[in-house]
Amino acid sequence: MPLDWSPLWLSLRFAGLATLLAAIAGLPLAWLLVHYRFRGCELLDALANLPLALPPAVFSYYLLTALGRWPIAFSWRWAIALSAIYTLPLVLRMSRAGLESLDPAFENAARVLGASEWRIFWRIGAPLAWRPLAAAGLAGLARAFADFAAAATLRNGAQGAAMIVPLTAAALAALAALYVGNRLRRERVYA
Amino acid sequence: MIQVRLTAEDLDLELTAGPGITALFGPGGAGKTRILDAIAGLAAPAGGRIIIDDEIVFDHASGVNLPPRRRHCGYVARQWALFPHMTLHDNLLFPLGSVARLERHRRVKETIDRFRLGEAATRRPHQVTPAERLRATVARALIGDPKLLLVDEPAAGLDIPLGIEWRAALRMVRDETDLPVLLATRDLDTCCELAGAMLLMDSGRILQSGPPRRVLDQPATVEAARLLGIRNLFQAEIVALDPGRNTSRLRLEDFELTGSYFPGRLRGDHVWVCVEPGRLRTTAPNGSKAQPNQVTARLERTSEMPRAVRLEFAGGIVAEIPRHEFERQKDNKEWLVEFPPEALKVL
Numbered sequence: 001m002p003l004d005w006s007p008l009w010l011s012l013r014f015a016g017l018a019t020l021l022a023a024i025a026g027l028p029l030a031w032l033l034v035h036y037r038f039r040g041c042e043l044l045d046a047l048a049n050l051p052l053a054l055p056p057a058v059f060s061y062y063l064l065t066a067l068g069r070w071p072i073a074f075s076w077r078w079a080i081a082l083s084a085i086y087t088l089p090l091v092l093r094m095s096r097a098g099l100e101s102l103d104p105a106f107e108n109a110a111r112v113l114g115a116s117e118w119r120i121f122w123r124i125g126a127p128l129a130w131r132p133l134a135a136a137g138l139a140g141l142a143r144a145f146a147d148f149a150a151a152a153t154l155r156n157g158a159q160g161a162a163m164i165v166p167l168t169a170a171a172l173a174a175l176a177a178l179y180v181g182n183r184l185r186r187e188r189v190y191a
Numbered sequence: 192m193i194q195v196r197l198t199a200e201d202l203d204l205e206l207t208a209g210p211g212i213t214a215l216f217g218p219g220g221a222g223k224t225r226i227l228d229a230i231a232g233l234a235a236p237a238g239g240r241i242i243i244d245d246e247i248v249f250d251h252a253s254g255v256n257l258p259p260r261r262r263h264c265g266y267v268a269r270q271w272a273l274f275p276h277m278t279l280h281d282n283l284l285f286p287l288g289s290v291a292r293l294e295r296h297r298r299v300k301e302t303i304d305r306f307r308l309g310e311a312a313t314r315r316p317h318q319v320t321p322a323e324r325l326r327a328t329v330a331r332a333l334i335g336d337p338k339l340l341l342v343d344e345p346a347a348g349l350d351i352p353l354g355i356e357w358r359a360a361l362r363m364v365r366d367e368t369d370l371p372v373l374l375a376t377r378d379l380d381t382c383c384e385l386a387g388a389m390l391l392m393d394s395g396r397i398l399q400s401g402p403p404r405r406v407l408d409q410p411a412t413v414e415a416a417r418l419l420g421i422r423n424l425f426q427a428e429i430v431a432l433d434p435g436r437n438t439s440r441l442r443l444e445d446f447e448l449t450g451s452y453f454p455g456r457l458r459g460d461h462v463w464v465c466v467e468p469g470r471l472r473t474t475a476p477n478g479s480k481a482q483p484n485q486v487t488a489r490l491e492r493t494s495e496m497p498r499a500v501r502l503e504f505a506g507g508i509v510a511e512i513p514r515h516e517f518e519r520q521k522d523n524k525e526w527l528v529e530f531p532p533e534a535l536k537v538l
Contacts, residue, residue: 111260112266
């Protein structure tokens with residue numbers, strides 16, 4: 001039986017896009033939660049972490065019930081958005097931990113020197129915390145990738161080696177992403 | 192010119208600082224860094240008003256609280272906080288984001304020359320010497336033309352060569368600019384050498400202010416004297432005052448002393464008397480009775496100091512004498528400590 005690699009490549013594209021979306025939402029949210037105390041910040045934090053508390057099937061059901069009439073439902077865009085929402089807590093928590101590990105003296109120095117918060121994030125926060133932020137992205141990628149690879153392979157109706165090989169490759173790729181992420185996370189923040 | 196009035200429970204003070212260095216002197220926890228942070232906009236006090244160059248940057252009552260970037264302060268923080276991922280050159284460029292490109296580079300080049308950072312400018316902070324890091328930190332704080340400079344001296348202190356470099360950099364700022372500089376320090380030498388005015392602080396309050404020499408010579412209260420490190424503090428009662436002969440008589444716990452006349456004091460007043468350890472004289476008893484203002488004391492401990500020897504006697508008397516003097520007297524079996532009348536200060 002010929003091996004079907006298409007689920008693997010599809011998963012790569014899918015996981016990349018989902019992680020990108022999760023990072024676009026998660027990084028500013030992490031910055032906001034680390035640096036500002038405002039009314040409702042705990043609620044926002046809890047909402048962003050909600051997917052951690054709900055089983056995927058239940059969460060998807062809620063979303064489908066709420067948005068089922070929208071044309072986006074059941075499309076591949078829908079799947080990416082769903083995966084991004086599921087990846088968000090992981091990216092948020094890890095990038096938040098990375099940003100919290102930064103010495104606030106650097107950000108405060110930049111503030112006094114006239115920089116806006118946007119500039120401080122891009123010029124100071126992100127370059128100094130790039131390792132934990134990259135680790136957060138890689139962990140998110142591994143999660144989204146492994147999730148989708150399994151679903152895509154099973155959906156193709158593949159059996160035996162046709163299923164096991166791409167799934168094993170997906171698991172190894174996810175493992176590599178986690179390993180690199182962990183290595184990055186453990187290295188010194190300022191270097 | 193900066194005017195600060197803070198009315199929070201843990202920070203209650205009023206200060207005005209013009210061109211030159213104003214030192215905030217006090218122990219850890221006195222509130223020095225909190226004042227600098229409040230002025231820079233990094234912390235919002237629970238009450239009060241801050242005015243920099245006639246502009247209200249913070250007013251609790253009306254809800255004005257400008258963000259740090261609109262206050263135009265230079266801040267040399269305790270950690271220095273040069274951005275570790277940028278070269279010194281890029282650190283100097285950072286505050287000039289909104290300045291035209293040519294002007295930006297001209298100012299950076301000028302600053303690099305002025306602060307002797309030529310070769311170090313292309314390196315990152317961890318690749319240069321501590322002295323270069325220090326100069327780069329001060330240079331970065333000044334390059335954006337701030338309205339005032341806030342300087343927080345490192346809490347752990349500086350080693351001797353770096354301390355010299357530190358004072359030289361501050362002296363240059365004082366002499367070459369007319370910026371108001373607020374310097375938070377725990378070092379009396381720095382206060383005396385550089386500051387035109389000194390604010391003695393403790394627990395978020397100013398205990399005394401004035402030129403450093405005057406504060407040191409005449410502490411206003413016993414708390415102020417303790418903060419200034421004055422060791423010989425004794426409770427006493429004034430038993431006689433003679434303005435005609437310019438003398439007074441003070442009764443301490445175990446002995447009596449003669450001092451100069453203390454205007455504004457009355458006989459029977461209970462006061463604190465202090466004497467700087469370096470003003471006390473020590474001798475060996477030569478068999479005759481102790482002279483006026485001489486006290487027989489038991490030596491409890493000696494300790495080496497860089498240029499003197501400190502002698503600690505029973506009863507809390509501390510004297511500091513030159514090393515050669517100590518070598519001459521170290522075999523004394525008994526000690527006579529003399530309190531020169533002109534050295535006695537009454538608080």
